[in-house]
Structure formats: structure tokens, C-alpha cells
Amino acid sequence: MIKLLEARNINKRFGGLTALSDVSLSINKGEIYGLIGPNGAGKTTFFNVLTGAYVPEEGEFVFNGSELPLGRPDRIVARGIARTFQNIRLFREMTALENVMAGRHIRTKTGLLGVLLQTAHTREEERLTTQRAYELLKYVGIERFAQTLSRNLSYGDQRRLEIARALATEPRLLALDEPAAGMNATETGHLRHLIETIRNDGVTVLLIEHHVKLIMGLCDRVAVLDFGKKIAEDAPGEVQRNQAVIDAYLGGAHHAR
């Protein structure tokens, strides 16, 4: 197994609160890796430090063989990590197509001069960007809404659009923060299918979810966070039998969904 991401002793504090305490975990190339735990356990915070939105007080990430620059989202995306948000964050005044086109930013080159002079290269890149974005909309199954403002899409479609936008950055690792939240059973089924397709196409997936069935059905391995600490990391079946995990998470009220 080849390691794609290794988190080493990540610590993140907010004032007196330790949101992540010495979290170490490693994700293999090509797997779907679940990150679960009760609300406030630090899952989203882990995404935030991984993608450079926050800087951890201690620890480092090794990605694809070399260390990640901490707190530099643009360079981290360029290295091949893309994410979605727990509370959907789309570009509201842009169409679905344009959202995905914006996602191509880091993989395209046109600069100011090229734009102002509309060089042949600029026009060609613009055309390719449009087409690539449209293909990605097709990939997640919402191409019929290409021309719809993203804020007018249904909830489930907005989640898909966010995934398409993240895929537009050509990630090696796609980090999804509760993608099934607020979805009905049919939508969740489609989502599960989509995540499997993404993995089969060679993208490693890091998945935060509360939806236990989805996690257990999809993931190769699962890590459990509780109060900022990793309390387990194992195959889904093993994690489900782990007493500490049952006490902290699976056994309690959180099982609701």
C-alpha cells in the first residue's frame, strides 16, 4: 500500500479549547477513508488545517512524499487536495457551469495580458475550460443545470456542484465534509454511487459523515475522533465493534440517522 497522506501529531487549539490533540493518521492511495465522531469532535477542523484554512500549532502533513505548506490553501490545492464544505459554499451569483470553470483556476494559466489581448492561447484555454467544466457537470449528473445560477439549484444538486467544482482542481485527494447531510434516501444513494465512481477513477477520498450506513458501506478504513483525539482507526467492521467507539459515538444518541 502506498501512503498518500500522513498526518503527524496535528494539534490545533482555539484559545483554551483543543480542537485537535495529537492527531496522526495515514490515508492510502486509492482508498475511501472515513472520518467520524460526534459533533464538535474536530473533524471539520482537521479539514481546515489540512487544506490550509487554519494553521496547526504543531504537527505536519506529508502528502505524496513531501511536506505540505501549512496555511497556504492555493499551494495545497496545487499539490492535489480539494475539499467541499459542511455548509455548502458555492459562488452564488455564478451559474453551475461557471462555478466549475472557476474551479479550473489553478490548472489554467491565462494571465491579465492574455485576457486583455485575447490571444489565440487565451481563447483556446477558455474554450477548453468551458468544455471541461461541462464534462464535470455531466460526471456528477447535473449538466442540465449548466446555465442555472448556483443559488437556484436544489440542495442535493448544490452538493453535487460543490463536488464537481472540487474535482475541477484535479485533486489526488478529495475531502468531503458531510456530503450526505440533508439529503433524502434517493439522493444519498446517488451520492454513494458518485463517490465510488470518483474513487474508481483514481481519486482518493477522505469522507466525513454522520450517516453510519454510508460510512460502513463505502469506506475501506475509518478513523474516529472524539474531543479532538483519535480513538480508533480500523476497517469499518472492526470500528463498529470497538467498545470505545460505541461508548463515544455509535452507541449513543448520534445513532439517530
Added chain:
Amino acid sequence: MNNLSQAIPFFGKRNPKLALIILLVLAFALPLVAAIFGRTWVRILDFAMLYILLAIGLNLVVGFAGLLDLGYIAFYAVGAYTWAFLASPQFGVHLPFWIVLPLGAAFAAVAGILLGFPTLRLRGDYLAIVTLGFGEIVRIFMNNLTHPVNITNGPQGIGQLDPLVIFGLEINRDLQITDTISINSLFLFYYVFLGAVALAVLLIKRLQVSRVGRAWAAIRDDELAAKAIGINTRNLKLLAFAMGATFGGVAGGLFSAFQGFVSPESFTLMESIAVLTMIVFGGMGNLAGVIVGALALACLPEVLRSIALPVQERLFGAVYLDPEILRMLLLSLAMIFMMLLKPEGLLPAQARYSRIEHLPGMKGSGQ
């Protein structure tokens, strides 16, 4: 321009070509119509064109990139004073326009970056306050850079600026065609400014539908998400400030040449607010709206003023409301009514950042 022509009621959408032709004819004929009511109206149109340039530039910063800038007029000032320094007896330097205008634009761009750097982390109200302060600082500099060496001439301003000479044609002088027929300089300026506006529109349209334009819109809509897709928000914000300032700088240079005189009082906070009002009034983010807003708010107060002054004199025998106060009053009223009746502006933003005809099997603009 397409956008603008499509804004024409009824056949704007149905027959875009015809609409565009009508628009061009209108743009060319406008000063001729205005001249029927007197030369001053052509002059007002000239200023309206400068306001359109300013509004287009400010809209890039506020409407596209979402950075509220209340000190925009400072860049206008930088462009204007560049002309005053480099094409006047002030320092005895007399450079041609094709050097002075780009230099003014470049200085304005640098000023834009200087403003951008300390404000990178600010948004909304906080950004507005800092930019407002910046605008005032620039104006106060223009007022006080007289000691130990006199640079700006202070409040008196700088006069006797060089005329605008394009290909040997002096725009500041009436063009003598035959002994009896001549074209007034005000008309010449109108067409020069119209050309500048057309160029600005072309460049803005290119920027809007581009990798850069989408990155700006992304930052405006959700900065965190923009970062999460790898957009270097710092560089792109600085670029927005610099590009917006460039338009202001060019407008400032043209303003100088047109007036033949600059002084700090042309660059007050009220002017910044007036330009911002124009883009909000017309429809922020939408080029057509911005142009219509600038044209309307540059001309409307003048129209009403030309009515209000005689009426005041007729009724009260004296002028109680000073024209400048009246202008601000009218701008404020326009804003209040707009916010009440149509908060999204005259022509709400339907700005697009992509070209759907790039997709195979897709023709036209879709919905």
C-alpha cells in the same frame, strides 16, 4: 456593448444587431441633439463620459471583486495630477499624451496596490472606512504638498495644462474645416471620450468572461471557497485594485486635459460617493447598468438644475439652493427612491462569466 444594446426595451434581445446599430447611432448623435439646447449640454455630456469611465473602473473593484471602495476618486486625482506635473509649465515638462496617459494609469495602479496591501484582510464596512481615509489622504496631500518644495500648488491648483494633441490634432481647439465651418472642441472631446469608453467596455468585457473575471467573482461571492479552489486571493485582490485604479487614472488624465486646470477640490469624498451612487443606481456588477447609471446621474442633476435655478429666481427672486448642494440632494433622492423601488438597480446584474457557445452543440446565449 452587446449587453447595453440588449438592455434596449423590446428588440434589444430579439434583434441584437439592430439594437447595437441603434446604440452606436445614439452614441454618435447624442452631442448633436444636446447642442440644440446649448453648448453647456455638450460639456455636460463630456463630463458624463468621464463619469462613465470612472464608474466602469469602480465597478470592477466593487461590482466584480466585491471590494467596497469609498476612496476611488483618489486614482482619478493621481491621473489628473500626473498630467498636471508632466504636461504643464508647473515643472516645465511637456510630454505628449501617449506618454502621460499611460504613466498616469501606471501611477494610479501603483496607488491602487498601495491601498490594496494594508486592506487585504478587510471586508465590507471596514474596508470602506479605510478606503475612505485613503481618498482623503491623497486629497490632503494635493492640498499641502507646497513645503518645503512646491509640488502641487496647494488649493490653488495647477493651470495652463497642455492641450490634448492626438496625431497632430489639438482637441482643445475648435477644428476649422473651412473658413465658415468648424467643429467645436467640446464635440471633439466627446468623441475622444466616447472612444475611451468603448475601449474600456471592450477590455472589461474581456476581463469579465475570463479566468481572472471568474476568480474575482469567486472572491466576491465567497472568499473562503475561492481560497479552497486554489485562488490566490491576495494577488487577485491587488490586481482588482490596480486594474480599477488604472481606469480612474486614465479618466483623470483626460479630465486634466479637458479642463486645462486641476485643483484638489475636484477630488473630494463627495465625488467618490457620486461615482459609487452611479453604479449602485444603475445596477452593480452589470456593465450596461453601470453605464446607464453614470449617464443618468451625471446628466439628470444638470437637467433638474437648469430647471430649478430659473424657477427659484422666478419664485423667490434669488437662488437659495446652491447648485452643488442641489446636485448632492438629487443624488441622495435618486438613491433613496432606487433603494425603495428597485434595490438591485435600474438594470440588475445579469453578468455572465462564461461563453456558452464554447460548448459543442450549443449556439446562442441559452436562457
